[in-house]
Amino acid sequence: MKPLNESEIQGLVLERLYGGRDENDVGMIDGSPRVLGEYLSKKQIIDACTELAKKKLIRFNEGFAHILPKGIKVIEENGKNSPVKLSLGVAEAIGELKKNSLSEKSTYVESIQKHVFFSPLLRRMWQRGLPPAEVLYCEDGSHGYDFVLACCKVIRHVELKSSSGKKPVKQKAFKVNLELMEKPSGCVLWIQFAPDSLDLGEIRFFGNKPGEPLPSIFSFKTAKHVKGDSSGNKNERKNIRLIPKSCFQKVSDFDELIYLLFGF
Secondary structure, eight states: OOOOOHHHHHHHHHHHHHOOSSSSEEOOOTTOOOGGGGTOOHHHHHHHHHHHHHTTSEEEETTEEEEOHHHHHHHHHHOTTHHHHHHOHHHHHHHHHHHHHHHHTHHHHHHHHHHHHHHHHHHHHHHTTOOOOEEEEOSSSTTSOSEEEEETTEEEEEEEEEEEOSSOOOOOEEEEEGGGGGSTTOEEEEEEEOTTTOOEEEEEEEEOSTTSOOOOOTTSOEEEOSSOOTTSOOOEEEEEEEEEGGGSEEEOSHHHHHHHHHOO
8 A cells, every 4th residue: 555645644644534535535634733743753654544544434545535344234233423532543543542631630730830830921921121020939738829930020820720722611610728818819710722632722810919918818608528537527727728710800911911010
């Protein structure tokens, strides 16, 4: 089998994922995203397509992949995307690993998220000619904040709350430590990250002006432990309050965020 060109590779994959010209022809679909490029190299896709051909599920001709009768039978018996799943299961496996890493490797993922956030923030401050900002990390996060941002005479103790998802987060409240109120300019940032790429999404802010402490959160509902005790009761976490999402201000861009954080 001759090596596939880029058109043939994308045509095959996109048709099976999105539906294409007809049941037996696979061609390029204008405007369709190259979804598997996030997971697989061109060589991996070529190898997978080669396996499909060996199993006599498809054949290639003049830039198109054609579904063979055996392939159609597999589709009818096991679902429309069966040929892709048979040979491109690695894409799902990698996607599953990424999904699991959000929980199983939370510390590592949170570290990446911080860097993803700091880069555009500091870059925008530099573009505007603002003084250099300092970034200081908290060792364990038990004091109510994750990091400190300092610029000029403004010092912000920031608690970072993150969510991963393509759709707006459904979480109604976020856990905040009462100790954050003791900081001179404590605040909370909630940021939504794309689940696969960890690209930045929506950003929300909860706090006061620079130099002013966090608004009082004593009156908010007390959070409970996720796991119950030996009797199944979920005890209260006396130092943690649940701050509703509605209390967070939606931030339109990094210029607005810089103003909220530092006042300029």
